Amino acid sequence: MSGPTTPPVVVKVGGAEAVDPAGAVADVVSLTEAGRDVVVVHGGSTVVDETIERLGMEPEYVESASGVTGRFTDAETMEAFTMAMAGRLNTQLTAQCRAAGIDAVGLSGVDGGLLAGPRKSAVRVVEDGKRKIRRGEHSGRIESVNADLLAGLLADGYTPVLSPPMAGHESDGTVTPVNTDADRAAAAVAGGLDATLVLLTDVAGVYADPDDPDTLITSATTPAELEAVEAAAEGFMRKKVLAATEALADGADRVVVADANATDPIQSALDGAGTTITDSALAAAAEPAETTATESEVNDA
Numbered sequence: 001m002s003g004p005t006t007p008p009v010v011v012k013v014g015g016a017e018a019v020d021p022a023g024a025v026a027d028v029v030s031l032t033e034a035g036r037d038v039v040v041v042h043g044g045s046t047v048v049d050e051t052i053e054r055l056g057m058e059p060e061y062v063e064s065a066s067g068v069t070g071r072f073t074d075a076e077t078m079e080a081f082t083m084a085m086a087g088r089l090n091t092q093l094t095a096q097c098r099a100a101g102i103d104a105v106g107l108s109g110v111d112g113g114l115l116a117g118p119r120k121s122a123v124r125v126v127e128d129g130k131r132k133i134r135r136g137e138h139s140g141r142i143e144s145v146n147a148d149l150l151a152g153l154l155a156d157g158y159t160p161v162l163s164p165p166m167a168g169h170e171s172d173g174t175v176t177p178v179n180t181d182a183d184r185a186a187a188a189v190a191g192g193l194d195a196t197l198v199l200l201t202d203v204a205g206v207y208a209d210p211d212d213p214d215t216l217i218t219s220a221t222t223p224a225e226l227e228a229v230e231a232a233a234e235g236f237m238r239k240k241v242l243a244a245t246e247a248l249a250d251g252a253d254r255v256v257v258a259d260a261n262a263t264d265p266i267q268s269a270l271d272g273a274g275t276t277i278t279d280s281a282l283a284a285a286a287e288p289a290e291t292t293a294t295e296s297e298v299n300d301a
Contacts, residue, residue, distance in 0.1 A: 012186035015043030119168030191250020200260035205275035
């Protein structure tokens with residue numbers, strides 16, 4: 001049985017087609033039976049793309065000025081996003097957890113204002129080497145987490161299974177469901193609960209050479225080591241490293257980027273598999289750049 005000071009675990013299960021959540025679900029069973037509080041956050045980029053295509057549209061990804069790749073979410077894409085994430089994937093993963101014996105509760109970031117912040121109506125992107133502003137965006141930057149709601153569910157023995165969208169606050173005071181990146185959503189939850197964050201993906205961690213699995217970076221415990229991890233991360237891995245720094249800055253004790261398809265993936269990550277980043281790596285690191293509510297970077301689940 002875990003001691004009372006053992007932090008919760010926030011597990012983000014990646015949404016890539018190559019990620020099988022079965023191993024993570026089995027690990028959640030073991031952790032919860034041992035008395036560890038667990039919150040599951042999931043992505044779903046592949047299923048979102050499939051849903052968009054079935055509706056006769058094309059998924060659109062853009063690159064931010066800082067080199068981060070993410071989904072451009074216009075109004076029509078947002079409808080498909082909500083159907084895929086909160087409607088299909090969250091329900092399926094919650095059912096899978098319950099079938100395994102986990103008392104899971106499926107939630108979106110809109111429920112109870114779990115994930116909230118201003119809607120971004122425009123994003124800065126790079127197209128053909130030129131910086132542009134794309135308008136019509138439906139995404140948001142998380143500024144608050146209803147940690148009390150999550151803590152209450154955990155105290156009652158439930159395992160929250162959480163997904164985007166988030167509650168996007170409009171300038172007129174209304175609330176609109178909007179896209180937010182699932183890695184950064186998991187980071188916000190981990191920070192709000194002072195938890196350990198495990199980001200499960202389709203590779204073993206951050207590689208010094210992105211094309212060579214033998215160059216796995218096992219840890220970053222100093223600012224210099226964190227800089228090396230940030231320099232090595234490419235593509236979608238850049239957002240995972242950004243999420244890691246945000247989680248640590250907000251109160252998470254450590255973050256592990258690890259292989260979702262490994263044997264006992266969560267427990268293996270907690271035991272040292274993958275790339276572990278600790279809060280000591282932030283000691284002299286630069287704070288993440290702030291972005292505005294209306295012109296910001298792209299998000300993706």
